Amino acid sequence: MRAPTLTGFVPLWRPAAVRPLQSHAHHTSFLRCRGFSSYFVSPRELDEALKQNAPTxxxxxxxxxxxxxxWFMPNDPEKRTGRQAFLKKRIPTARFFDIDEIKDQESEWPHMLPTCDAFADAMSKLGVRREDEVVIYDTEELGLFSAPRVAWTMRVFGHPKVHVLNNFxxxxxxxxxxxxxxxxxxxxTKYAVPSYNTDMVVKFAEMKTIGYDHGKEGSEDIQILxxxxxxxxxxxxxxxxxxIRSGHMPGSTSVPFQELLDPDTKTLLPGExxxxxxxxxxxxxxxPFITxxxxxxxxxxxxxALKEADFGTEHDRRLYDGSWT
Incomplete structure (x- = not known):
């Protein structure tokens, strides 16, 4: 095990001599050797992939x-913020996705999904292109907490290659x-305005109907986690x-997210x-599931976790944006 290192500021872009353009064959080979095999990637896999990035x-x-x-909860006893954690310690070349800023600015509810235009603008400012492969990660303190939300958001807007680090x-x-x-x-960058995959999202009106219909004869059979x-x-x-009062929606099942994580490392448990x-x-x-x-x-x-465990099918897993609030 190598000794932990904490360096000072490392530039995102290092100046280097201009190199000749690579051939299409070399470029294709480069792409083939780097793809991740699963949604969740290990630190070793990410480290090796970052070393293969073009140096200029x-x-x-x-x-x-x-x-x-x-991201930290609003009642965090230490009053920590995600941006503070990013500035304190991060993976070299990382960019910060602020879920309290990249959101629907017209909604009264916290960090609701942004509009398609707002998402594209955010990706452009982060220097991300659609052909880039993104690996989302959390804080050292929490292990795995808000990264899956950002990864899910990117998938909703159709970013082709999205993964989650397991974990920082x-x-x-x-x-x-x-x-x-x-x-x-x-x-x-110039990130094209994407489409929005409505099949991945549940909104309030539908969720209210599901709640009112729970237990009624002929109502749709849906599992709320x-x-x-x-x-x-x-x-x-x-x-x-x-x-905001506590309690739960009719028919929902309690699946505290902590039960899905290793108690020490806070990594997601293996699929089995x-x-x-x-x-x-x-x-x-x-x-079908609604989380x-x-x-x-x-x-x-x-x-x-449902995705990693291959529990249910992709088109039968949706998330209720806004949730209990």
């Missing part, structure tokens, strides 16, 4: 780009490089946002173990 900013070859999705805590513990301080601003703590689901613990958790909840992989939580962040952990 002028290269047109697709890149692997780490995206920091750091392990990245740091195993001594992979980190940087600190203000990052260099990436080159702005709630990622909040058991106490919040039961109504015995307060919600982290003022004025995740299946056992879902089976212990008496869930049926043949019945929910407080606002739609940790619900994405359940969605990612």
């Amino acid at each position: 900013a002028i290269s047109t070859a697709p890149k692997v780009i780490p995206i920091c999705a750091a 805590r392990v990245w740091v513990q195993e001594g992979y490089p980190v940087e600190t301080g203000p990052p260099q601003v990436p080159n702005i 709630d990622a909040r703590s058991k106490g919040r689901w039961e109504g015995t613990e307060p919600e982290p946002r003022a004025g 173990e995740l299946r056992k958790v879902f089976e212990s909840k008496q869930l049926d992989p043949q019945t 929910t939580c407080g606002t739609g962040v940790t619900a994405a952990i359940i969605e990612a």
Whole structure:
């Protein structure tokens, strides 16, 4: 195991001599050798992929780009913010995706999905192109928390290659490089305005109907999985946002996201173990799922876990944006 290292500021783009354009054959070979085999990737896989990135900013070859999705609950006792965590310690060349800013600015609810135009603008400012492969990661403190939400958001807007790091805590513990301080601003790209995959999202009107119809004869059979703590689901613990009562939607099943993570590393459990958790909840992989939580962040952990465990089919897994709030 290599000794952990914490460097000072590392530029996102290192100046280098201009190199001749690579042949199409070489470019194709480059792409073939870098693809990740699964949705979740290990620190070693990401480190090896980053080493294969083109060394110059002028290269047109697709890149692997780490995206920091750091976010803390509004009632965090230490008053930490995602941006502070990003500046404190991050993967070199990483960019910061702020879910409290890249959102529907006209909604009164926190970090709802942005518009297609807003998403494209955010990707452009982050220096991401559609052909780039993104790996989303969380904070060292939390392990796995908000990264699945950002990864899910990118999939909703059709970004072709999206993965989640499992996870930054392990990245740091195993001594992979980190940087600190203000990052260099990436080159702005032209990210085309995408379409919106409505099949991945549940909105309030539909969710209200599902709730009212629960238990009625002829109502659609849907499994609602709630990622909040058991106490919040039961109504015995307060919600982290003022004025929001606790409790749960009719017919929902409590699946606290912590049960899907390793208790020490906070990495997502292996697929076989995740299946056992879902089976212990008496869930049926043949019945559609809707994942929910407080606002739609940790619900994405359940969605990612279902995906990793291959529990149910892709088109039968949706997330309720806005969730309990």
